[in-house]
Amino acid sequence: MDYIILDIEFNGRKFASELPMEVIEIGAVRLDASLNAVSEFSSLVKPVYFSKLNNFIKKKTGIPQDEIDVAPGFPSVIADFEAWLGDAGSFLLVTWGGEDVKRIVFDTRMHKLNETYWTGLHYFDLLKGYLRYKKVTNDVSVEAALLDLDIPAEGSAHRALDDARMTSEVFRKIFPDLDFELKQQYKDQFSNSKERRLVKNAVRTMLAQKKPQTWEALVESYLGEKIPLTDPRKAAELRDYFHSELDKKQ
Template sequence: MDYIILDIEFNGRKFASELPMEVIEIGAVRLNSSLAYVDEFSSMIKPVYFAKLNSFLKKKTGIEQEEIDAADGFVQVSERFREWLGPNENFLLLTWGGEDMKRIVFDTRMHKLDDSYWMTTDYFDLLKGYLRYKGVSNDVSVEAALADLEIDASGSAHRALDDARMTAEVFRKVFGHLDLSLKQRFKDTYSNAKERRLVKNAIRMLKGQKLTPSWELLAEKVLAGKVDMTNEKKLAELREYFEAELNKKA
């Protein structure tokens, strides 16, 4: 079993738009079962939208416009990346948070490609694993984890391959403290963090008012007017979250 440490950069923006953000760089490091370095993958990707990089992104990443202009599109790069990865039963993907998997799946769908490879790929959220190991709840950056573990950082932050290399060093350092059985697969979500937090706080509020929390009561007293009650997938997901939180506090 190989371990693939993945990092991506995407063309984020500082203004609202209905157009999607896209992956513009993929970097990955392959470790073998002994955690030895085996290989690396790195590629820029020319996006369909916002192909002209804004000054904020160029300053943050150091990516030059010429690099983007000369890059292949997502279809070609993702095909090469999958070939480099090989069969997904032969490796475990590791990411720092869940955003990287989300972006790859979304771009795959945007280009009308088959997403079954990614939907059946196991990945482990190293950020969550690190937080469990440290017994803390607030998110930390890879750079902060490196400093905390007294690992010398090298390379440029916010460049995909360098970030993947640094994340790999964190993984190697804390490997013995991780429960890799907590791997997961990408799952579509229809609610956002604010809505889930609303449900969580509502349970606490209803209990504080000596009321027995129920989904019907929560929907009527809390969610109505704040959540789209016509979105059946969103409501089903929030109800599942409500029941999980209720059982957790029981």
């Protein structure tokens, strides 16, 4: 089996907006079963919205505006990328966090393309694997992991292919200690990390103060108007998260 080390860059927005963020660069390194790099994929992507990169993104990534202006659109790039990847059962996708797969799924949906390829494949979150390896809980960047593992950082951070190359070095270094049974598939989430953290902290408070430990009590006393629960999918997801956290604490 091959291992595909994936990294993407996506555009941000200076002010809050209902318009979506979009993938603006895809980079990937293919490692064979012996962890040798055998091929690479790299492409810029011209976004539909926020086609003019703001100063933060330009400074962070170093991507020139004139190159974005002439880049192919997402449908063309993702078709080329899927062709390069090949059969989803022939490789395991490796990412640093879960955002990369999420952004690709979101852009696939935005362009009304078939998302089955991306929602059906398995990926391994190397960030979580690294945190388990180090027995720590705070997220770290790829650059910090390289420094900690005494691996020289080469290339430009926040350029997709260079980041994929650096991530592959971390992957090689800790490969024997990774548990690939913990691979994942994309799953929609209707709540964000801030909302889940609020529920988690509320569970801790409820237990410490010996208050009733029910979902209804949590909503009434801790969530209130802090989290809108009008979407039944979000409510169900947070309720399941509440019970999961309660079980862990008890």
